[in-house]
Amino acid sequence: MSGRHTTQEAHRLLTEYDAQLREAAELTGATTVTRDGPLWRGTYGDRGFVTCRDLGHLTGPALDELITRTITYYATQPAIASFEWKTRGHDLPADLPDRLAQHGLHAEEPETVMLGEASLLAAPVPLPQGVSLRRIDSQPDPMPDLIRAAAAQERAFGVPFSPAHLARRLQAKRDLMEIWVAEAEGEIICTGRLELIPGTAFAGIWGGGTVPEWRGQGIYRALVAQRARSALARGARYLHSDSTEFSRPILQRSGLLPITTTTPYIWTRR
Structure with a gap:
């Protein structure tokens, strides 16, 4: 372009x-x-x-x-x-x-603020050997995995994350939010949310973070692609994200555009 x-x-x-x-x-x-x-x-x-x-x-x-x-x-x-x-x-x-x-x-x-067509991010991304992706919010009792996901986010971002807060957010958005994780050797190493926005053509991708020792191997990008495919399957056309300096380049290389900033x-x- x-x-x-x-x-x-x-x-x-x-x-x-x-x-x-x-x-x-x-x-x-x-x-x-x-x-x-x-x-x-x-x-x-x-x-x-x-x-x-x-x-x-x-x-x-x-x-x-x-x-x-x-x-x-x-x-x-x-x-x-x-x-x-x-x-x-x-x-x-x-x-x-x-x-x-x-x-x-x-x-x-x-x-x-990054915006663009979800289809630009949906192509599958190869994962390192032994790494798999899984959605954790749709199981009968997601709390054990929410605790593990919150711990992974805490390691990824260096600030506390409350699994109880994540559970409340999930309850409030039960039909509109998906939580995806990447796992290796039984450990959650990357997490991210997808949030559908009623009455719009948008879904948001939030909370993506990879623990330090697994960075630089395409895991965050693969988790973005998985969420993009899920968003398309649920009728969303666009994805948006408030992006840090770390995630912005990944999303921009995929075709999303920076349109403004938010503070x-x-x-x-x-």
């Missing part, structure tokens, strides 16, 4: 992203959803999530008031330990991240 056509396709995909994957689509599985002007606010157990598609030209004091109301909304719910305000690099006003920081929210690492801003109860 030429540079001009790539730019045109990225613009088309960004339009689809804004139309199909913002606001209500992001809050599938939330226990509560409320609105405050252009904002959508959800809760998931002890966590909150804030998103919007268009801040309606709010700037200056009006935007500060909206941020303050949002903090108060979550702060007055004792069960809420933190919330995420999801920002995108192409959104206006451009000073929203600065204002969130001024109100005490801290930025996590930015990620690249979570986090409020934590003190």
Whole structure:
């Protein structure tokens, strides 16, 4: 694809992203959803999530008031330990991240939003000898494997992962989420989720991570391909992912395009 056509396709995909994957689509599985002007606010157990598609030209004091109301909304719910305000690099006003920081929210690492045709990622990828792929969420009792998958994610990303949180997320999205793993010698060495988004042509690929000693052997790419085939079989046309610096090159080589960035801003109860 030429540079001009790539730019045109990225613009088309960004339009689809804004139309199909913002606001209500992001809050599938939330226990509560409320609105405050252009904002959508959800809760998931002890966590909150804030998103919007268009801040309606709010700037200056009006935007500060909206941020303050949002903090108060979550702060007055004792069960809420933190919330995420999801920002995108192409959104206006451009000073929203600065204002969130001024109100005490801290930025996590930015990620690249990757989008493209699921068919581009679906071709089978050879696995190293002794490695196999398996879906673990559809068995009668997935909890033992969820515990093992969470431990593998913890090793892959270097941060704690709660199997109980994964189980709650699976319960909330029972018919919309698949959890796939790669195994070798009885050990889970790579994990990843596929999440179908109702009412859209999209599925998301999330949580992909390979334990350090198995990296560089195509296992993550094979797990992406498996999830792409599953997404196509279930009627999705597009895949999207908020990608780290490690996963972005793999997805881009497969044909997905970077269309914007996303940075979570986090409020934590003190």
